[in-house]
Amino acid sequence: MRLTIVGCSGSMSGPGSTASSYLVQADDAAGRTWSVLLDLGPGSFGALMNYMEPRALDALFFSHLHPDHMADVTSLQVFLRYHPEGEVGPVRTVGPVDTAERIGAVCWLTPEEVSRQFAVERYTPRQMLTVGPLRITPIPMNHPVPAFGLRIEGPGADGGTVTLAYTGDTDACTEAADLADGVDLLLSEASFQEGREDVRGIHLTGLRAGQLAAGLGDVADGVPDVDPEPAPGAPASANDGGGVPARTAVGRLVLTHLPPWTDPGVILAEAASAFAGPVEIARAGAVVDL
Template sequence: MRITVIGCCGSFAGPDGAASSYLLEHEDASGRTWRILLDLGSGAFGPLQRVLDPADLDAVIISHLHPDHYLDVTGLEVFWAYHERDDLGTLPIHAPAELPDRIAAVLGRNGIIPDGVSCAPFEHHVLADAERFTIGPLSFEPRLVIHPVEAYGFRITDGTSTLVYSGDSDECPALDELAADADLFLCEAGYIEGRDDHFTGVHLTGKRAGECAQRAGVKQLALTHVPAWTDPQIPLAEAREQYTGPITLVRPMDILHVHP
């Protein structure tokens, strides 16, 4: 599995990058490359187009309905609904149940069919805790994590290697279970100790991300979702005090590889 970091800025798009979005690519036994987008937050649809033609996407997964994780799905819908090609079909989107209503509200319409077209561009699939699903050769296990809205982390495997994506979460047993023995743990670290402790049930600090990775025995930790107002070296240093394995601080357009 290969992950291209489309955007990794926490809570809102920053001056040097978009909000959360990660392109997951994996080649199956026949040589076909599957392309799945994990989140498409504010500002991310633009840089996504520098990496691939969005028409080549096989599916999109939205971890939760905060704008920094889903808002640019509205741009993707415009692309998919009005594209000059007529062979795109419908694009599967796995997300919390309210996503279609949120898209319609942002675009000022009723229902899931865009103005002027005859069919919906997206095929909506509702996420549920511990209900696994597959996309091509990849298996996905969503788990409800701790956040102010319905939010999911994901355990993704091709049968030999495992990627875990925290989405947005504070520390919780479900996140520990997801991360157990993961080859790569792509984990948010939106807060820092001392400054943000009075916000509970929202985000991990670098310290708590490192503690989770250490408890879970992950092989590699990649920190993400650091907001523009935070020096990223602070959550990185916090995590290093807790986790003894290799740590990466992701940046836009980084490429991460998941190996067993």
């Protein structure tokens, strides 16, 4: 499984990167490469062309529908519909409630026009979706709008199974701890800075992202359980009943979604104060083979 950071600037595009977009790819047993794009923030469609032919995209997953995570769907729609070599679509597109409506609004399209390029599905919390060899489980997060983190399992370079978790946008919560529990790579947002933004229920700080990576992600005081009805058969949360969190630290932490006004060194130091494992700041164009 391969992660390519197409764009990682938080909340807006920045001088060194487009807004949020991440490409996850894996080969199946027959050698076919499957490509799933997580989010499509402003500017990221053009950057995506550095890594793949956009018409070969197998699926598009939106963590949520804030514009900094989806607005360049306008570029993808035009590319798929009007490419001189022929119209392509619909592409499997998965997101929270109202995904088709939001695409229609930002692209100024009728529902029929949206459906020509986008076959839209809505997440069911914790219900796994399969794209080729990738198994993707959406878990509701703690953000002001419906938002999901994505836990992705796929084939590893050594023939085993590897796991990647992408938080999308979230503050700390039990569900984020479920998402991150023991993954090989945690791609965690870290938009806020300790002592600078005190508002809760929107974003992680570097410190809270580090705590999440360390297996302490549900030690957030007063943060409600935003997923009161897990899907049938879903494992009970480790802290249900008020017990001590019992999570496994992640293998590696990549901090992303830092706004352009933030000093990455401060966020990195916050995270490293809570998480002893490998931690780095996301960089546009970086490729991680798992």
